[in-house]
Amino acid sequence: xxxxxxxxxxxxxxxxxxxxxxxxxxxxxxxxxxxxxxxxxxxxxxxxxxxxxxxxxxxxxxxxxxxxxxxxxxxxxxxxxxxxxxxxxxxxxxxxxxxxxxxxxxxxxxxxxx
Amino acid sequence: xxxxxxxxxxxxxxxxxxxxxxxxxxxxxxxxxxxxxxxxxxxxxxxxxxxxxxxxxxxxxxxxxxxxxxxxxxxxxxxxxxxxxxxxxxxxxxxxxxxxxxxxxxxxxxxx
Numbered sequence: 279x280x281x282x283x284x285x286x287x288x289x290x291x292x293x294x295x296x297x298x299x300x301x302x303x304x305x306x307x308x309x310x311x312x313x314x315x316x317x318x319x320x321x322x323x324x325x326x327x328x329x330x331x332x333x334x335x336x337x338x339x340x341x342x343x344x345x346x347x348x349x350x351x352x353x354x355x356x357x358x359x360x361x362x363x364x365x366x367x368x369x370x371x372x373x374x375x376x377x378x379x380x381x382x383x384x385x386x387x388x389x390x391x392x
Numbered sequence: 393x394x395x396x397x398x399x400x401x402x403x404x405x406x407x408x409x410x411x412x413x414x415x416x417x418x419x420x421x422x423x424x425x426x427x428x429x430x431x432x433x434x435x436x437x438x439x440x441x442x443x444x445x446x447x448x449x450x451x452x453x454x455x456x457x458x459x460x461x462x463x464x465x466x467x468x469x470x471x472x473x474x475x476x477x478x479x480x481x482x483x484x485x486x487x488x489x490x491x492x493x494x495x496x497x498x499x500x501x502x503x504x
Binding site for chain 1: 394396398401427432433434435436437480482490491492494495497
């Protein structure tokens, strides 16, 4: 039982390049989330999903796209990376059972855009 | 402006001392979560509060949600170096229990 895993752990991009971050969970959770964490800003929600095939915008969605084709995976895409997207990205998941319950977080992806 | 304010932003305490971290909102906190993050790692869930006046404890950490459900405090008794890290509060501010808004975090250092 791996919980929530994120791929890759580190990445360096040049401005304008694209990439996809993968989040996978093996807990059969309905809800999945992508956050970014920047110094002094806490965690900010980028996009989230309440079930397979659904996505919704969070607090800071511009410049990112997401897809949830399979229940266990939630992909975050950057089509044209910008230096402002340098951040640590966290994925999280939460089950429906105990709908008010905790989110389980992955270890994070550290992204640098030059 | 930040919907969920945490204070202080950082804290340095001597081992054995008590400390309190606060989390305040102008909106009702339908569900209030406390997480701890060690540097370079993901967040670890500590506890969740829902009812006004509720208090929960886990080892030497106690969290309370005030009666009005707009403020929560996290209290650590007899701090240890293992308590060091970043503490974040998160809350459901809409009542839909779909997403959580997080505070900016409090960085805690414990000096032996």
